[in-house]
Amino acid sequence: MILDLDIGNTLSKWRLKDRDTSSIRARGAMWTRDEWRSGADIPDLEIVDVIRISNVARQDVLEDTVRLLKRRVGAIHVAHSTPEALGIRNGYETPERLGVDRWLGVLSGYQLTGGCCTVDCGSAITMDAVLPSGQHLGGYIIPGLRLMKESLKLGTRKIVIDPEEEALHALSPGTNTVDAVNHGVFMAAISAINRLYMELCDSQNMALPLLITGGDAPLISKGLRLPHACWPDMVYAGLEVLFPLTPDEKRGLLAGMPEVMVPADLTEMRKALAFTQML
Numbered sequence: 166m167i168l169d170l171d172i173g174n175t176l177s178k179w180r181l182k183d184r185d186t187s188s189i190r191a192r193g194a195m196w197t198r199d200e201w202r203s204g205a206d207i208p209d210l211e212i213v214d215v216i217r218i219s220n221v222a223r224q225d226v227l228e229d230t231v232r233l234l235k236r237r238v239g240a241i242h243v244a245h246s247t248p249e250a251l252g253i254r255n256g257y258e259t260p261e262r263l264g265v266d267r268w269l270g271v272l273s274g275y276q277l278t279g280g281c282c283t284v285d286c287g288s289a290i291t292m293d294a295v296l297p298s299g300q301h302l303g304g305y306i307i308p309g310l311r312l313m314k315e316s317l318k319l320g321t322r323k324i325v326i327d328p329e330e331e332a333l334h335a336l337s338p339g340t341n342t343v344d345a346v347n348h349g350v351f352m353a354a355i356s357a358i359n360r361l362y363m364e365l366c367d368s369q370n371m372a373l374p375l376l377i378t379g380g381d382a383p384l385i386s387k388g389l390r391l392p393h394a395c396w397p398d399m400v401y402a403g404l405e406v407l408f409p410l411t412p413d414e415k416r417g418l419l420a421g422m423p424e425v426m427v428p429a430d431l432t433e434m435r436k437a438l439a440f441t442q443m444l
C-alpha cells in the first residue's frame with residue numbers, strides 16, 4: 166500500500182492507495198500542529214510499504230514525521246520544487262522557494278491540460294500559470310478565507326466556514342457581522358481569482374484551462390462564474406507524476422482526474438476585464 170501525505174499549513178491530509186489497482190482505500194486528515202502519533206485518525210502503517218510526501222509546513226514537522234515513519238516503512242519519497250521537471254520550467258527566481266504544493270499542482274495540471282492556471286484554496290489561496298511550452302510563469306499568493314476572517318480580529322475566529330449551500334447567497338450585503346465578514350471575504354477571494362486569471366490570460370494572449378483544489382475549493386467553485394474544473398487530488402496527483410508507482414500512474418492515469426473543460430472565450434474575458442479596469 167502507498168501512503169500519500171499532503172502536509173499543509175492547516176491540515177495534514179493522507180490517503181492510502183493500492184499499489185496494484187490504484188484504488189484509494191482510505192483517507193483522513195489531522196491538524197498540522199498536532200503530533201502525528203496522537204489522535205485516532207491516522208493510517209495503519211503496518212500495511213504501508215512506500216510513502217510520498219508534499220510538505221509546506223514547518224521543516225521540523227516533516228523531520229518528525231519522516232523519523233517516525235522510517236522505522237516502519239522502507240521507501241520515503243519527499244517532493245521538492247526544482248528548476249525543471251517533466252518538461253516544465255519553474256518560473257521562480259529561486260525555484261526551490263516555490264511552495265512544493267504549488268509545484269505539484271503545476272506538474273499534475275500540465276499533465277492533464279498541457280498548459281493551465283492552477284488555484285489552491287487552502288490556508289493561503291495561490292494561483293500559478295504554466296504555458297503550453299512548459300514555462301511556469303510564477304503566480305500569486307493571497308490569504309485564504311479563514312486567514313482573512315481571522316485577520317479582522319473581530320472575535321469572529323470561531324465562525325465556521327460558510328456551509329456550502331449558503332455559498333450562492335454569499336455575495337449579498339451582510340446585515341449582521343458574521344454575514345458581513347463571510348460575504349466580504351468570499352467576495353474578495355472570488356474577485357481576486359477572477360481578475361488575476363483574466364489578467365493572466367490577457368497578457369499571455371490565450372485562454373488557459375482553470376483548475377482548482379484545496380479545502381475551500383468546493384465553496385469557491387460555487388461563486389466562480391468562470392468555467393473551471395475542481396480536482397481535490399491535484400497535489401496528490403503531482404506526487405503521482407513525480408514518483409509514479411502503480412501501473413496506472415506509469416501510464417499517466419492520475420487519481421480523480423477531472424474532465425478538461427473548455428476555458429472562457431478570450432474576447433469575452435477581455436471585454437469583462439476592460440470593464441473592470443475602467444472602474
Ligand SMILES: Nc1ncnc2c1ncn2[C@@H]1O[C@H](COP(=O)(O)OP(=O)(O)O)[C@@H](O)[C@H]1O
Pocket residue numbers: 172173174175176177286287288289309310311312326378379380381
Ligand atoms: N472541515 C474543515 N476543517 C478545516 N478546514 C476546513 C474545513 N472545511 C473547509 N476548510 C477550509 O480549508 C482550509 C484548509 O484547506 P487545506 O487545503 O487543507 O489547507 P492547507 O493545505 O493550507 O492545510 C481551512 O483554512 C479552511 O478555510
Ligand SMILES: CC(C)(COP(=O)(O)O)[C@@H](O)C(=O)NCCC(=O)O
Pocket residue numbers: 173174175221262263264265266267285286287288289290291306309
Ligand atoms: C503559499 C503557501 C503558504 C500555501 O500553503 P497552503 O495554503 O497550501 O498551506 C505554500 O505554498 C508555501 O509555503 N510556499 C512557499 C512560498 C512561495 O510559494 O513563494
Ligand SMILES: [K+]
Pocket residue numbers: 285286287288289290291379
Ligand atoms: K494553498
